[in-house]
Amino acid sequence: MRAVVQRVSRAKVTISGEVSGEIGPGLMVLLGVADDDGQEDAAYVAEKLVGLRIFPDDEGKMNRSIAETDGAILIVSQFTLFGDCRKGKRPSFIKAARPEQAVELYRALVAEVRGRGITVATGRFQEHMEVELVNDGPVTLLIDSRKLF
Numbered sequence: 001m002r003a004v005v006q007r008v009s010r011a012k013v014t015i016s017g018e019v020s021g022e023i024g025p026g027l028m029v030l031l032g033v034a035d036d037d038g039q040e041d042a043a044y045v046a047e048k049l050v051g052l053r054i055f056p057d058d059e060g061k062m063n064r065s066i067a068e069t070d071g072a073i074l075i076v077s078q079f080t081l082f083g084d085c086r087k088g089k090r091p092s093f094i095k096a097a098r099p100e101q102a103v104e105l106y107r108a109l110v111a112e113v114r115g116r117g118i119t120v121a122t123g124r125f126q127e128h129m130e131v132e133l134v135n136d137g138p139v140t141l142l143i144d145s146r147k148l149f
Contacts, residue, residue, distance in 0.1 A: 011133035021121030026071030032081025041145035046112030072119035
């Protein structure tokens, strides 16, 4: 499971002109699910998201987690995070999970984060979405449940 995590002042996802999910200050997460991911990957990523100390403390240092703020997380599925661009000019998505598996693990991650007391907004799985965000910092991090980076 891979996540691109951005600290944001606001973010929203729109589908066919309708807002599907919207947050104020918090985290914008683009999530990719691999073909060999399972529940343990969702639990790992959820723990990382909730515990990342990337929000400023009273001295302005990145020392607080989303759990220590009133922030929320917007999680949007994005299978292209498993696009392999090493050969040729057309990405290969062979490592991305099939939709049936990916949607279950996407939902599992959302449930894991909500279970830790964090407000979560979402996009819609397998929909064409327009994502808008204002990156705060900018702060952008990558999480990989296999610890590849």
